[in-house]
Amino acid sequence: MDEARGGEPRSGERRATVSRRTLLRTAGATGAGAVLAGSLSGCASRETSAGATRVTMWSWLTGMDRYVEAFNASQREVVVDLNVLAGGLSGGYAQQTNAIRAHNAPDIMHVEYQGLPQVLTTGGLREITEDVSDLAADYSAAAWRSVRPDGRTWAVPFDVAPMVLYYRKDLFDAHGLAVPSDWERFRTTAEEVRRIDPAARLTTFPLNDGSFFAGMAWQARDPWWRIRDNSWEVDIGGAGTLRTARYWQELIDADLVRSQGTGTQDWIAAMHEGRLWSLLGAAWSAGTLHKSIPRDSGRWAVTTLPTWDGVPSTGMQGGSAFAVSADSDVPEAALTFLRWLGTDPEVPRIAASFTTLLPAYVPNRAVARESYRGGYFLGEPIYDVLDEATRRVSDWTWGPTALGLFSTLENRFSPVATGGSTLPEAIERVQRDAVRSMRGSGLSVIEGGST
Template identity: 25%
Template sequence: MSQFRARALAPVAAAASLSLLLAACGGGDAESDSATKATKGKVTLEFWSWTDGIEAQTKVWNKAHPDTQVKFVNPAGETAYQKLRAAVNAGTAPCLSKMDGMNLANFAADGLLTDVTKVAAPYKDKYTAAAWNAVSPGGTTFGIPMGSSPLFTAYRADLFEKYGIEAPKTWDDLITAGQKAQKENKKVKIFNMAGEDPSTLVDLSWEAGAQWYKVEGDHWVVDFTSPEALKAGDIVQRLVDNDLASNASYADPGVFRTWDLGTTIAMTTSTWQLPIYDTNFPKSKGKWQLADSPVFDTAAPRTSSNFDVLAVLKGCEYPDRAAEFASWLSSGEESLTTLTDPASKSGLFPAVPDVSPYVDKIIPTGMFNGRSDSAKVITDAASRVGDQWQYGPNYAAMYSEMQKQWGKVMKKELTVAEMLKSLEKWTVDDLNGKGVKAVAAG
């Protein structure tokens, strides 16, 4: 869970998957000739991104690739998605744009992206299966993975020792540790769950092996009430019922104090958050330690991740060149060596199978007590991201609905099981209302 923020179909069914499974209202962008044919000659393609360090890498590419020149545009992050939608509708969209996996699924469903399944296929093996899922909702590929943020744990080792607890290996262990710590200090919390941020439930569901969205035949199956999803929900419910979690808002600049002062003693965290420690945890520097994220099954450990992606927009005339550049940017050794360096300020962590060359330099060693192998924790997390998870065509809208109900869960006005049942019905009704065939797993 981001504590400071807010499967493929058979090839013959690919075209059908776009129209039947993703198309909302006007439908998706049918596969064009340009999406399957090799572009010849010199071209210039426009690329939008609001990530630090990317423009400099674009210049490196342009020097080495005179036939594919990339025009970099920074559209400003907060309004970028609105600008992208307007540009597609006006026929002035860039060929390529940064976005997250959730928005890629949403843009694809609204017919704003180009099917690049064929031209992207040569690059598939450069990324993890979970990352490729993020650019292939419904089995149709609309872009290239950019970065990942696999989950692991950071905890106050000094306070764990004081309260006689160890880093939890399972989520049940986390509950037990929280209860034991409170016997020593009734004011301490083991975890934090903000009232506006249901990412805890998303991550636990992913880690438990749940599949909220999946494709079967010509329709989506929506399943928020599977045994795996309910298992994740039960952990959240126990954290709430036993008052084991603080509720510091991630919108509050003072949120860091709950960990720095030791009132909350553990968190799940990720790579892009590590630099935050040095500047925001001054009192607890050197008292932290990293550990694997708690799991549901120690024999088959699974974690979760958010993904940044590079999406090919509707109307792109050179999707093959766009995919080639995107793959170089997000998997090329030269590019990754630069972008994963904290000096670039990109915050990028690769979505490639072997992350080991890029781990050591992102670890703020002064923050940790040196009693665990931080690099191994991060590398293991990257290899354990569950590849069953898929973003559905209305995931962004569903998440907004979940946010509304999550606050009631935190206030004990609604149970997690009730919320999951409600979300399942809401999601199915919303999809069918948009012309996307969907059924509840029931």
């Protein structure tokens, strides 16, 4: 390299060398040029041969391929090219963030509500406040708030994910157990379950899932973040969260619940074999149950979460929205698709064949309810429960480091399994970690509980 920079060649030999280097450089440039041309042609082919606008999309939503297929078949203006990513924290967010940094993000990106503020800090999303303002009235308030953290709209909500209680109605009925309506009764039910079957437990507190505990704190109506005076107020160790943490620590200490993760093979086996009698899950967990334990049809029922002191409230766990890239050349076409995806009645009809979609767009709830085939769950119709749960979703704001925070939570919870730490201790450490990491990245932070 130095030689190439070295100015005047002192001899023919040197000149020959230089020219070889030039050749190399030229070869390299040609290669780079080819790549560039490739990427340019990627951008240039915005139109298909039939004259439709091509929109690229990345998502890890189950069934998105079917929605896209239906959309592409339904009209001739826009063609959506879907690229399926690994789910969220398993790689989806990483891939999208990298693409945003490299300015080659797809036109449409997948952002869950809890991830939206963190994705926003990359500066890679397009503000769509004006474009979709007409939709506001028909969307679930909880979902609409979640895509407007700062009063500007950044994504089109897809579904809502209120937390509910799935329980083994067959076993509850056989042993004359009542469905626990509040958390104190939940504790006595847990004692009963262990008495009836020493190998069984009422449920598990998944130490490896930060979003679960966040949902529990959400139900306790103790938001971990608030926006105040253009600053983030961070309060992960608030009274409601600590109460929740203490409660679950007591259940773990008394060996009334397991602490294994959900979604693992071990968990699926335990659910199927009657070693776990309930699941604290989200609306989409119904789809998980359908898929993981299909032979359990006629065993499970759904109800609203047990309450704290009889106050009807619930949190959300997950839920998806879709955003337009700031670098997109075809935002109008992208929005055309997103409007269709969010509001077209065809979407819940397609979804009914593989999941229990709870659309964020309220008029589509009736469609989802009608299209639902039923047969799996006992008791009250699942959509009645989900509708009631959606009404109970309380206020909550996700912070700009929420995804990283889940990972921190899981790390701090890890020693709880062996008694090396407790949930309340872990929570207090997480609060300190969160404030430190947010301040470290230059955000304006107010420590909660200090005022």
